[in-house]
Amino acid sequence: MAIANDEFRRLIEAHQRMVFSIALRVIGDYATAEEVAQDVFLALHRSGERLAGEDHIRHWLRRVATHRSIDALRRQTHRPEADAEEWVEEMDAGTMPSGNFALHARLDDLLRTLPEPMRVVVVLRYQEEMLPEEIARMLGQSVASVKCHLHRGLTLLRRKAAVTMKEYVRETA
């Protein structure tokens, strides 16, 4: 038996930000991210009877969202890093968290330039605040491999940020 409609609606509202954010940051395309996020919830609805407890559901959603986002990213013929400007336009002030919008947008742009394995572990580490051991279990990789991707991803991001932020400061000065 699938989840009752009221309960399912509550689950969507409770977890939609997490599922959509993972999809958006991994895939980098707004429309595809929504498509993947919808599919994740549909899969939850279908397998709801096998899931017990809020934590279990949260972990399940995070895992399925991550794997489906990776699949969607690999299916894309053109990678999202090519249209970073579009990303900034899509993320209008209404959907962005409060704070320095430009800084947030820049960091997201930089994130999109990372190769897939690095991008995924960075998203899971800093958006979902998962430990390398948890990420390794979820992705079926070794902890060493996750730490390596994380380290390389951070180094790349830091290097790119140093250049980009300098340009940003120059532009806004």
Next chain:
Amino acid sequence: MKQPEEFSEFEQELAQAMSAVDPPEGFAERVMARVQSPAPAKAKVVRMQPRVLPVWLSGAIAAALLVGVYTGEQAHQRHQREKAIRAEQQFDEGMRITDETLEHVRLQLQQAGIPAGE
């Protein structure tokens, strides 16, 4: 289990910038609609559609292209015909001048008593 205090300044900034974002307006409704529809197939998402021309405009463009190609071909053929006529006229004129010159030379040779030969 989370250890944000272990993050460097850059990592903290990154974590802050990567806070979760809201899905597009009406996301939950669209998921519910798919669940309740008898055959939930493809996700319905808000997506920019490629610009599609109206049928009449496509037809008009195609017709204009055909007319353009036909007119161009006609003009090209007319131009070629005119060129051929001009070449023919120039050839006739050239032949006429040559005949006159030869006739003039033949007369002069005749006056000088030199046989022109046949």
